[in-house]
Amino acid sequence: MNKTINMIVAGPRGKMGQEALALIERTDHFHLVGCIDRKNNGKKLRDLEGLPAFDAPIFTDATEAFDQVNADVLIELTNPEAGYHHAKQALIHHVRPVVGTSGFSEDQLQELKDLSTSNATGIVIAPNFAIGAILMMRFAKEAAKYFPDVEIIEKHHDNKLDAPSGTAVKTAKLIQEVREKHKQGHPDEKETIEGARGADVDGMKIHSMRLPGYIAQQEVVFGMSGQTLTINHNSADRASFMSGVEFAVNEVVNREDFVYGLENLME
Amino acid sequence: MNKTINMIVAGPRGKMGQEALALIERTDHFHLVGCIDRKNNGKKLRDLEGLPAFDAPIFTDATEAFDQVNADVLIELTNPEAGYHHAKQALIHHVRPVVGTSGFSEDQLQELKDLSTSNATGIVIAPNFAIGAILMMRFAKEAAKYFPDVEIIEKHHDNKLDAPSGTAVKTAKLIQEVREKHKQGHPDEKETIEGARGADVDGMKIHSMRLPGYIAQQEVVFGMSGQTLTINHNSADRASFMSGVEFAVNEVVNREDFVYGLENLME
Amino acid sequence: MNKTINMIVAGPRGKMGQEALALIERTDHFHLVGCIDRKNNGKKLRDLEGLPAFDAPIFTDATEAFDQVNADVLIELTNPEAGYHHAKQALIHHVRPVVGTSGFSEDQLQELKDLSTSNATGIVIAPNFAIGAILMMRFAKEAAKYFPDVEIIEKHHDNKLDAPSGTAVKTAKLIQEVREKHKQGHPDEKETIEGARGADVDGMKIHSMRLPGYIAQQEVVFGMSGQTLTINHNSADRASFMSGVEFAVNEVVNREDFVYGLENLME
Amino acid sequence: MNKTINMIVAGPRGKMGQEALALIERTDHFHLVGCIDRKNNGKKLRDLEGLPAFDAPIFTDATEAFDQVNADVLIELTNPEAGYHHAKQALIHHVRPVVGTSGFSEDQLQELKDLSTSNATGIVIAPNFAIGAILMMRFAKEAAKYFPDVEIIEKHHDNKLDAPSGTAVKTAKLIQEVREKHKQGHPDEKETIEGARGADVDGMKIHSMRLPGYIAQQEVVFGMSGQTLTINHNSADRASFMSGVEFAVNEVVNREDFVYGLENLME
Missing domain, CATH: 3.30.360.10 (Dihydrodipicolinate Reductase; domain 2)
Structure with a gap:
């Protein structure tokens, strides 16, 4: 029996975000507690047409999300700029990020690594989740x-x-x-x-x-x-990606370090 | 139950010839009645070391072979020059050739075709028996x-x-x-x-x-x-070749025409 | 250059129907002139959310559709009961049906065949379009x-x-x-x-x-x-199905007979 | 550049033995110095018909072979009974055995292991060399x-x-x-x-x-x-086996221990 993992999804309306919501729906111990979306602040996910009927609240401000909701993991599926900001806020709040966004600069990666170390909070960044x-x-x-x-x-x-x-x-x-x-x-x-x-x-x-x-x-x-x-x-790209996200979420909750590349999580 | 087919193999000591002998050994209705070999005239196949113990007599002269032995089919596996001569003698004697030798000239092919027609004797020439x-x-x-x-x-x-x-x-x-x-x-x-x-x-x-x-x-x-x-x-080249030879032998006995290419025997 | 084929799609909102609309959109000489749908009578396809913006009118009554619109081919993708009715009305109006619905009774098939013959109007019924x-x-x-x-x-x-x-x-x-x-x-x-x-x-x-x-x-x-x-x-089921529909449409316009099974259209 | 490895082949006339001789022929740093064969004692390999023309002497007695010839490795390809005896004599003479024979008893394996340890002489026994x-x-x-x-x-x-x-x-x-x-x-x-x-x-x-x-x-x-x-x-069984023998020979010369299973040599 796996321990419940509470998670926030950033980018729930995108193609990958929707796959992540489907993953959470079908995985017993995954529990959605919030979303980060540049629109729809204050709504609940169930208010948005075409998305699964989760009660999870939507936040446009990441800091607010991590302040108000008690999450274990952030699934970050937006873009490099927003993604960097979300991951940073997550680490500050001791929430472990699983990041499918690629394209961070060397400086950004170093900063996230330092933050992970100082806060003893695991983070997984993977350009390829297959x-x-x-x-x-x-x-x-x-x-x-x-x-x-x-x-x-x-x-x-x-x-x-x-x-x-x-x-x-x-x-x-x-x-x-x-x-x-x-x-x-x-x-x-x-x-x-x-x-x-x-x-x-x-x-x-x-x-x-x-x-x-x-x-x-x-x-x-x-x-x-x-x-x-x-x-x-x-x-078949997107679905195969999600198996990797699932794996990374289950691993990151037991880690306190910075991991770049899914291959370094698999041994 | 298939009718027995009596056959002469030209080139029994070559790699293909040996495969043909093995084919005849394991096929119930195939019966070896003679061989054409540029050496070993007058011997029997069983006298040659390393070959299967058939009683079939060896002839160096093709005409003599077709005169003395009653064959239905010639399996011709030597070279273009000798092969042309063997196939021609076979047709003259109303023996049906199955020829795995390629490299005949247009003139030779035409001559074999004419001979096949005038003698109402089938012949199959195939550059590829797979x-x-x-x-x-x-x-x-x-x-x-x-x-x-x-x-x-x-x-x-x-x-x-x-x-x-x-x-x-x-x-x-x-x-x-x-x-x-x-x-x-x-x-x-x-x-x-x-x-x-x-x-x-x-x-x-x-x-x-x-x-x-x-x-x-x-x-x-x-x-x-x-x-x-x-x-x-x-x-795996040679063995796959023999399945085609077997097919051609079983077909040629029912034909009175010239066939070039195994594909024209398969319909 | 292919001659334009005017077509009516029955069942445009279903999964197959939507694939058929996509097929028509991407095929130069395919032209949508109407739809048959048990709902939305009198609307245009462009009025329905989530469907491509065709101007084609929607009819709930098949007879009316074939009366008012000049079509060459019916693509029938509903269910056996409605499908039989649609195909019959099409043949009566000299419109050639391509039917992906299976499950017709022997009597229904015979009736469609007789109608096809008497009206010299081709029809293709295929349980498998791959x-x-x-x-x-x-x-x-x-x-x-x-x-x-x-x-x-x-x-x-x-x-x-x-x-x-x-x-x-x-x-x-x-x-x-x-x-x-x-x-x-x-x-x-x-x-x-x-x-x-x-x-x-x-x-x-x-x-x-x-x-x-x-x-x-x-x-x-x-x-x-x-x-x-x-x-x-x-x-990958649905897309592969559409290649067969496309093929059948291009063939049926040149036929005046009843064809059951795509294999009998391919020779 | 690999250092020359002098080897004795036990069972040179068998199918595997002939493959081993072919392997030695085509491998620059492999050098055949003797054979163990239950027949042909005192002859040279080149005297035997159908085998490659090596000058290596043939011994029927394994002890004699290891006494008279200076070998690094024994390639053992006979049967469990003779193979056990050959491997044991090899270890006693500080010659490293590569054994493709399977079917040793637990006691025999233990004895070979002990001998390998006490003599600090490597031995590889592999039931599967692919x-x-x-x-x-x-x-x-x-x-x-x-x-x-x-x-x-x-x-x-x-x-x-x-x-x-x-x-x-x-x-x-x-x-x-x-x-x-x-x-x-x-x-x-x-x-x-x-x-x-x-x-x-x-x-x-x-x-x-x-x-x-x-x-x-x-x-x-x-x-x-x-x-x-x-x-x-x-x-394709036999040839694929030989790649493993080659690998084992190259490894065993650097080892002083008992290895069972090629997988334990590969890491």
Whole structure:
């Protein structure tokens, strides 16, 4: 049986905010005690059309929210500017922030870290909340110690502009840290049509597929004489994000330190 | 219950020839009655070390083989020059050839076709005996009528020199015949690392993976709003070839015409 | 350049109806001229909150709709009872129905067929509009002629109650029509844990996976010595349905007959 | 540059032994200095037909081999009885054994362990040398901490008798150690055909596919709201085994302890 966690959501009307409200609704020990919204001060969430019928009061001023409501955790899903302010106020009031907003400056991060330390109040800031993606990268880095040959295929909807994806490049860089650099494939291999062998990152190959019908998927394939090992992560963005938020909320209540990156919360 | 088929194998000591002997051994209604080999004339197959203990006699001269032994089918697995001669002698003797040798000239093909017609004796010549590969190409061509967006990924061992594979290019060309040409992906997409989006064939993309541990695999992926359809063929070359030979032998005994390409035997 | 097709949507406020409106919005030659809705008679679509701002008038009475508006096609997405009535009125007015409602009685189907014939007006009724699923089944049936061994894996979200899925069973039955019945696997194979080898349909095996994170996917795997051929359909239901509706609309305008099942429209 | 490792192979004529010889041939710093074979005492390896032309002498008596030849490592690939004797003699002579033979008794293992300790000589005994399979199991156990829902599909050639495979059951048991037990799937799910949902291990499901054309493959699929994470190992047995032997040889030369299981050598 999990202990009830009282939480404030900042940004309840956004797409992520609505997913967070749905998460709270379906999680027994999560309890919504308030919202921070730049509009609707003084109303209750149930007064807003299209949102779940929570009794939680809405505050436009974060300080007021933390003063008047007794919360354990802040789920911060607005924007870097407001998010920094909300997280800071939360720490001051000994409320633990879980922050899905990215884009803080180095100075802001340092200030939040100092505040977390001095107040012994945990905070988690994560640019990527997809647990599966984080495990995929961790496993890829580990496998690369034993399998020096690897290729990455990432598959996305054809409205994606850049190729390869940021996650693919990040995965390649993590592998690069542990593997001995070498050019893969046969030394004399040649492309009869340019581009067939994909993008080269330090001798590794990345292939980007773009098709309607795909959402977001990445496969990391390791090959060795007689065997292959494949790690595949498949996601539908927002819902997969929420599994990470849930995990972070359950962890942050037991922490008193500053954590950047969900991967540092998972060990 | 299948009727017994008596057959002669040309090239019994080669890798393919040995697979053919194994096929005959494990197939109840296949019966080996002779071999054509440039060496070992007058011996029996069981006299040769490392080969299965068939009583079938070995002939170096093809004419002599077809004169002395009563065969229904010739399995021809030598080389274009000898193969042409063997197939011709078979047709003359009303023995149906199944030919896995490629590389005949247009003139030779025409001559074999004429001989097949005048003798009402079936012959099958197939550059590719992998039934699964042929079905993959057929299905890809059919799917392309309904799914205009498609990418091909082919995966081979890293001792393969050329990329993309011949089968991938052939598949793209078959799709090209039925789909309206268009450049896939977002019109503004850009490669931040060159080659990420693969080789371009008429707006379609082909990606070539090369890793130790792979044998030979091709995936054709069609995407459409909300769905993908994937056709995947995975093969370990020689054994997969033999399934096609078996199929061709069972078909050729009922035919009196010239067939080029296994796909024209499958309908 | 495609000729403009004027259409009436029955059931515009439902989930499918809204997808149909989105389809019309993004398709250049599709033009919405009216809606049939059991409420909102006399309003325009743009008057209804949350729906796209079409000027099309709304009718509660189908006869009135077909009398007052000049339409080529009816997209029928309500329920069997209303749907039968709408389709009948459409045919009487020489408007071609594309019907995604299933559940008509044999008598109703026969009546619609007779009406289609006597009025020389095409109609398409399809219980499944996912083009990819239909191709998967067609290819599976074709491949089974050459590959006697096959297993099916279907993967769905864990809120699905029944296993195996209807599509998996339907696929197995189609394969059954062409393959010689035989029990697959080693004759002496045994399950050390019951159920490992899956559900048995006429000697074929079906495996049902249920996991959060899956939407709807089916793989049909054919195996033969040295090779496998896999056909995989992956779908996110409603959007994939609309590709089939689009296809059916473009086909029905050129037809004067009754077609049941999208597969009979694809050849 | 790796330091040369001198090695003795026990069982050079067996299938595994021949793979080991091939491994030594293609690895620059591996050097064959002798063989242990129950036949052919006094000959050189090059005298035996069908084996690579090494000058290494053959011994039938293991003690004699270790006395006369200066070796760093013994690769032991015979049978439990002879293997135990060979490993023991190796340790006595301060030669490090890498043992692919399984089936030692507890007493034998304890004795080898004691001998390794007292002689400060490393020894690696591994029932499974497929590095990829070991990583797959390790990653599965790690992922299960974050993804409570998982299914396993294992795919093997249809000459395999038992289902599920030993590796699948072992993987399930490793996952069992870290996940909270729960029955997966919808609480009300029902099988309309028995076996569809696979074998149940502690609430997890295992599915066993058996088809000609498959070699040996296992997929572990984790699902969570909006995402799946899949770990797939694909192997062609003997060659994949050798990658593990190579790894073990390179590790054992730096160790002075007893290691059981390749997983304990990889960290």
